[in-house]
Amino acid sequence: MGSTFDRLTWPVRTDRLSIRPATATDAPSAWAYRRLGDVARWMTTQHADKEAFTASFVDPGRLARTLMIERDGQVIGDLMLAPEDAWAQTEVAAGAKETQAELGWSMDPAHQGHGYATEAVTALIRICFDGLGLRRVTALCFADNTPSWRLMERVGMRRESHSVRDSLHRTGGWMDGYGYALLAEEWHAR
Template sequence: MRLDYPIMTGRLLLRPFQTSDLDDFYAYRSRPDVFRYLYGESVSREECAELLDELVKDNELTSEGQRLALAVHLPEAGRVIGSAVLKWRSESDRQGEIGYSLNPEFHGHGYATEAARKMLELGFEGLGLHRIVAECDPRNVPSWRLMERLGMRREAHFRELEIFKGEWGDLFVYALLEEEYERAQA
């Protein structure tokens, strides 16, 4: 898939992370509330810098197993407000997965929905995927509400499938098929 950066949406620019994004990245990656329902923990500035060095490399999708992690830049604020991810799960089965995180200062404006919608477009139209999933902890209500805004269907509610942060954790799996995406576009 060929990507021309920055990728424009109505209000946002999506582009690869840069090491100079550290302040903006640290502003949300260091917050425990952002990581309440995510794997991993909030981290120090030094650890953020190391994570950012990895994210900077996630700027293309050329083979299955890779993840495209884009910085969500809000020109109006002049800063990066979060990230949007597209993982290429399987080439033969044309499967993908999206993910997203926003700095809480910028919640409630539809920015994550806008960025995630573009990741679906990249997955279906750019990569030719057949099915894209998104997963979250059922307690992460803003996350599954976002998936539903995108037209994704709840396909599964796995109960107590793992120990998550010291207690049994459930998982919602949402999905969207290529034909459902196309129908919604028409």
Template sequence: MTIPELGWPRRTERLELRLPTDEAIDEVLRWRNHPDVTRWLLRTTVDPESFRKAWMASADDPLDHAVFVHFDSVVVGIASLGVQDGLGQREDGEPWRAAEGTLGYTFDPAYAGRGFATEVAGALLDLGFTELGLHRITAGCFAANTASARVMEKLGMRREQYGVRDSWHAELGWIDGCQYGILAEEWDSAR
């Protein structure tokens, strides 16, 4: 499968999704390691230079659709849709190549509760299914992260896995985790 060239920036109803820049990364680093942000992330803190290097490299990776979320002139979040192979037997055409996506998003807590995560995640689901031709997109969260679970459920993603004490949390110890997923045909019929 050939990954199409995508055009950026992109607008949603209230937001603009842009590729990373040094200035935008500086803005995100002001809130990224805050305890209200890191509470539900697997990587609790990030080294600023490693963070910068990884985000800047994503702009050149055709399988990593990583964006910075702008509201007016402020960077309020980061989001990504990573493309990968699905499971499949080797055969002619190998339709499982670059057929799945993994969705992620993180927002400045000062902008929580405004529906921005739902808006951005919906835009990335749409991009994945309509432009990238993905078959399936998944996302995971700690089960206690009810805000993230609500975002996925609002978008029509179904909880496919509930793992009992399968996720390590630095403050809480072993806690439950969830995996959500949606297929292209489900996204099409929900729109």
């Protein structure tokens, strides 16, 4: 996966943001907002302390799929770009190798409400389709995570699935989940 990021020119700039691959030195900046209740509530793992978070963050597999969002040189969030193979029948499986990606994001609450997440995720989708030549992107969330699914819709993704009580939340019990996707041809037709 490291080679995926190596195929692109960094940083990627938008009107107000800069996006670049994460490094181990980004762990303290990410911990500062990922530990906050409003953010940690929706993360797959809620780390007990800074040391546990740092150990997870600096894992080479995680770094290989993490991008940092900066505004005026300050980290304000992060993105996940995880290329994956599409499902395919055995005889054509090679043609489905790393043709799509799962996306994810996390923003510092102090920087929410200014359109930065929309700007960053739009750039992430552009990276996927124009930079990497992927054919499809997907994203998942708990149905109760309204800001996340609204963001997916703002950037043009369509809801493909609504799973009923299929996801166990650490404090909310069994919750519904949403799955969103966008095809390159849909993106380019916009």
